[in-house]
Amino acid sequence: xxxxxxxxxxxxxxxxxxxxxxxxxxxxxxxxxxxxxxNVPVRISQAWAxxxxxxxxxxxxxxKVEASSPVQLVQAExxxxxxxxxxxxxxxxxxxxxxxxxxxxxxPGKPVEFKPGGYxxxxxxxxRPIVAGxxxxxxxxxxxxxxxxxxxxxxxxxxxKAPGRN
Ligand SMILES: [Cu+2]
Numbered sequence: 001x002x003x004x005x006x007x008x009x010x011x012x013x014x015x016x017x018x019x020x021x022x023x024x025x026x027x028x029x030x031x032x033x034x035x036x037x038x039n040v041p042v043r044i045s046q047a048w049a050x051x052x053x054x055x056x057x058x059x060x061x062x063x064k065v066e067a068s069s070p071v072q073l074v075q076a077e078x079x080x081x082x083x084x085x086x087x088x089x090x091x092x093x094x095x096x097x098x099x100x101x102x103x104x105x106x107x108p109g110k111p112v113e114f115k116p117g118g119y120x121x122x123x124x125x126x127x128r129p130i131v132a133g134x135x136x137x138x139x140x141x142x143x144x145x146x147x148x149x150x151x152x153x154x155x156x157x158x159x160x161k162a163p164g165r166n
Pocket of ligand 1: 087088099122
């Protein structure tokens, strides 16, 4: 965010060449890196993690994901679990079942809600229980249509149910 703001400021300055006596500064060459961390076209909100009983092996994280350009969510991870998977819940043969799903497509104007009974981040092999009120760190990896990868972090609030809902 801060980087984006700085870039915006510097491009505004560059947009006023009439007042500059010296030649326009050379545009910095773009690093040919695959990993982007300062260019994040997604917004994560309403992130929460369901509290778990002591000794529970798995936990679930829910959130709302919005994108300003098409992206694919491909991976999740958290410091509090050995691994994590993107899951989907679906009715199969009259039984609610969950299965790993990746990628999850997110398109502009179509926020994707991760919620009980649907998409969730499944934390596998929890290192400790999730307690109410704590902030569970979750890192999400996305891929852009040009195959560039970027990650973003979110703090999911430990709660019994979606905050602000019944
Ligand atoms: Cu699951």
